[in-house]
Amino acid sequence: MLRSLRIKNYALLKDAKIDFDRGLNIITGETGAGKSIIIGALNICIGARGYTENIRSGEEKAEIEAVFELNDEWVRSVINGILEEAGINTSGDEIIIKREINRSSKxxxxxxxxxxxxxTLQKTGEYLIDIHGQHEHQSLLREEIHIDLLDSFSGTGVLRAEVTDTYKKLIETERRLAHIKKSGREKAEKLDLIKFRIKEIKEASIASPNELERLGEEREKLVHSAEIKETLNSILFHLSPVSLDGDGKGAIEMLEKAREAVLRISRFDSKMQEFEELLSEALVKVSEAKDFFSSYAFDFEFDPARLAETEEKISLLEGLIKKYKMETLGDVINYEKELNEELLEIESGEDNAEAAEKEVRLLRKKILELSRKLSRMRSEKSKELSDAVKKELKGLGINKAEFEPVVTEIKKGDSPGLEVEENGKTLIAGPYGIDRVVFMISLNPGEDLKPLAKIASGGEISRIMLAIKNILSESDGVPVMVFDEIDTGISGKIASITGRKMKEISEKKQLIVITHLPQIAAFSENHFSVGKTVSDGRTETLIKKLKTEEKEEEIASLLSGKGVTESSLKAARELISGA
Incomplete structure (x- = not known):
């Protein structure tokens, strides 16, 4: 479960900490107060992108920290496995996630x-929390997610992943086969050119992608060798003329004189000992610098032959970049690798083509077998999902609904895929097999089943999504579910039924729900109110956990739409007692 969430300098939140608890956690507040900021922060904690625009005005960074308890053994095992693979410490029964969003750095x-x-955070987040936004119920109208929901219910994850993997391999192998065949036809004309280019790049003896920068620095040093030598002598003379057999006193001698003078004074003033030590340290460092420059000057000399060699190598490397229309020397190195791979491919083209053709045949056979197996499982489970959804919908006030996930074969043009032959029949196989899934529904007796998108209202869609999520929650293992105003389009009795359903779900896993509906808020076990205040000319969102009396007043306010009255307070208490 999510134990706590701390949000600092994010949007209108200056520094807020929310302590959640098990069961049904309800968040209410006026429109624009900042309720959805909490959901945005949670999304960031499980891997969503953080935008600098959301950093509170006048602050350099935002911080979001979430603490989760890993009560479920399976969830704990999976998450600890992900963390151990990434080299991150595991902390037994809890996990602490922190995100920083900075204006001036990553x-x-x-x-x-x-x-x-x-x-790693995104992989971890998938097993911690399931967030459903205020418009997400509309995604149920998109046919492409119907197959995902049926597969999630059917427990076909491993088989579906195998189908997807086989599909990707088949696509890749067919592309490789086409390339091999094309390469074979062009073998004679390309072979000599490839070998020449490989030889030319190899003979350039490119040591590293940064060789041009290194050679450029060396050339600058050689070209300005006289100036460098003169400057080195000047440095040494100013540090200690004696090092150049000169007369006079330099920085070292003067520092030594100063140190001796301070040492004499220190006999009379102990405070001077500290500054004598500072001058001694300065003498050591300046002497070290003198030794370095002396050694550097001794070893430094102008080498005309090396300058000519460097100029020639720079010209050669720049010529290769220009000739092959590259941006950098690293591109030339990568190009040589590509040429070697292409050479190997061409020289072994016939064997590769035969092996690729055999692999394509095997993969086509495999994807058909796997897809048929997956199709059978979907067809079998679609009846169970149908019965489960209808039962849930009755509990949500849609009593006469008929619901059926219809599984049919993909037709050409329906979606991207490969044509595969089965007993003389052409089928379309895609990344999820050979099936198309459409949720069909009838909301009234005597009406034909029609695609969900064509007949359901907003309120009905919300309840259908809640029904499906409740069914899937029993098998997905994710311990926390978040609903951000998915109760759009419902009110009154249906809202109360929806609230009761949410309470039922919260007995199996922690729920965090943002709602405007008092009928749903009445079921809360933990209730938080979100509001705005202005302090020192700055707007700030505040989050407060409500006590029993405060919860009654909040629900009364939701009921009246204006303020708390005796009648709305009485109605609020009745709602809560009936929850």
């Missing part, structure tokens, strides 16, 4: 106080 991710990649 944002940072921490898991259990260890720096983490965003990818």
């Amino acid at each position: 944002g940072r991710v921490f898991i259990n106080n260890c720096a983490s990649s965003l990818l």
